[in-house]
Amino acid sequence: MSLVKKMYGKSVIAEEVNKALQEAVYNYIKDNKVNILGEPLPNEDKQQVIDFDAMDEFEFIFDIAIAPEFTVEVAAKDKVDYYTIDVTDEMVANQISAYTQRTGKYDQVDTYQENDMLKGLLAQLDDEGNTKEGGIQVEGAVLMPSYMKNDEQKAIFATAKVNDVLVFNPNTAYDGHEAELGSLLKIDKEIAKDVKSDFSFQVEEITRFVAGELNQEIFDQVFGEGTVTTEEEFRAKVKENLTERFVADSDYKFLIDVRKVLIDKVGKLEFPDALLKRIMLLNSEEKGEEYVAENYDKSIEELTWHMVKEQLVEANDIKVEQEDVVAMAKEATRAQFAQYGMNSIPDDVLDNYAQEMMKKQDTVNNLVSRVVETKLAAALKSQVTLENKTVTIEEFNQMFE
Incomplete structure (x- = not known):
């Protein structure tokens, strides 16, 4: 028994004291209807050091934050x-429009209107306006001119038709925005931002979104x-x-x-x-x-x-x-x-x-x-x-x- 007490006695006493302490503090607050804020904290100045080996009686001193008393009244004069x-x-x-958009469909058309999507062959040009040998080419490149940031470049596509070949400058069109250029040219965006040449774009498809009809469905x-x-x-x-x-x-x-x-x-x-x-x-x-x-x-x-x-x-x-x-x-x-x-x-x-x-x-x-x-x-x-x-x-x- 003395060995067991030596090995476990302190932890058992500490556990039991802690249980009694929590219950005592809780009951005190409840019985006295103390409206506290947060949790009770041990007093930093008056709380003595507890030695479970040497002490038989334990005193604990807590600080509690008491809520201020006030009354709030609501009246018609407020x-x-x-x-x-x-x-x-x-x-x-x-x-x-949002409802009809969800039932809409995509149609293939011959002539471009704003917000249409263009698909075609994109090819880099040299200084003379010819297709650059070994230059950047993207088959099936997708363009939405309405998202271009430069109005003059956007206007190049205003009357575009299927099979038209149009010349524009992607760097100018997208205001040098590297992410958009990289996505369009299919190259690393860090390289794309430095590509300043003109490109030809042969229109192969024009796709238009047509909203659904407002009907009983x-x-x-x-x-x-x-x-x-x-x-x-x-x-x-x-x-x-x-x-x-x-x-x-x-x-x-x-x-x-x-x-x-x-x-x-x-x-x-x-x-x-x-x-x-x-x-x-x-x-x-x-x-x-x-x-x-x-x-x-x-x-x-x-x-x-x-x-x-x-x-x-x-x-x-x-x-x-x-x-x-x-x-x-x-x-x-x-x-x-x-x-x-x-x-x-x-x-x-x-x-x-x-x-x-x-x-x-x-x-x-x-x-x-x-x-x-x-x-x-x-x-x-x-x-x-x-x-x-x-x-x-x-x-x-x-x-x-």
């Missing part, structure tokens, strides 16, 4: 901007069979979908603006800075003290909003149920499909995608956060006075620059 994005006819047309693909039957109904439904999609963006901006209003109302809170910096350094030890010094103020700003948000969530009795998270997972999946023009997704497909998302804890945490913010935005919109403003999508995006 005015917050709410931006509604104007869905224009142009936006609807662009969205419809597209109506059904986008919104489900028989949901809309006319072009007018389709345009109205596209506009409705775009409007609904932008609500989440508007709510996100609203939360940013209401955050500023409420933090200004709360005012500057007093935090135990020295201890919080210790906690922050402990959590980002590899980044060092300089990182803590540079990012501490921003962390306090985020911490303040987190505390404000916690109060608002409790005050509005906001709870997140399992079905809320699943619904948000489905909504995220639906939005992802919508980017590819697929708005009518069967429920079983949405369920399968949602269940896959729910298997990853990080994803679940993100979904819970989104549910909370969605519910919080809905609650706060009814409590403050909204200063409604309609803006263009460009104006809205500029607010985040």
Whole structure:
């Protein structure tokens, strides 16, 4: 027994003391309803060195960062901007164009138009304008003049026809861009950037992309069979979908603006800075003290909003149920499909995608956060006075620059 005690006694005592210590600290915080920030840390000055071989009684002294006390109240006198994005006819047309593009096809044509693709024989010329002996030649070279950076070179192809032989300068056309030149001439880009000679291009094929027709097939693909039957109904439904999609963006901006209003109302809170910096350094030890010094103020700003948000969530009795998270997972999946023009997704497909998302804890945490913010935005919109403003999508995006 003495040998066993000598070999394992210290580690057993240390383990048991640690268990008792954790339980005591946890119960103290819980029983006294202490609202702490971060984790308790051993006191750096008063904590004595522990010797498990020589000591029978152990005293531990902890520092805890106590959260500042404050109350945040939301009232009708709080005015917050709410931006509604104007869905224009142009936006609807662009969205419809995206749908018809997906059902389009490539046709072979005889005469070039902008955005057509040319295919042919590319040959390097000498100073006299003849095909250079031993020069660069590329069979089946592909050109899209609309991507050329020089307008004069681009104009050379404006009326191109099949079997035409045209002379242009690739280096000038692409403004010496080495990657594009290397891709066109099929040589190393470091060599291509120094090729300054003219080239002939014999047009063998002209390919044009033709968008699909706006018909019942597209109506059904986008919104489900028989949901809309006319072009007018389709345009109205596209506009409705775009409007609904932008609500989440508007709510996100609203939360940013209401955050500023409420933090200004709360005012500057007093935090135990020295201890919080210790906690922050402990959590980002590899980044060092300089990182803590540079990012501490921003962390306090985020911490303040987190505390404000916690109060608002409790005050509005906001709870997140399992079905809320699943619904948000489905909504995220639906939005992802919508980017590819697929708005009518069967429920079983949405369920399968949602269940896959729910298997990853990080994803679940993100979904819970989104549910909370969605519910919080809905609650706060009814409590403050909204200063409604309609803006263009460009104006809205500029607010985040």
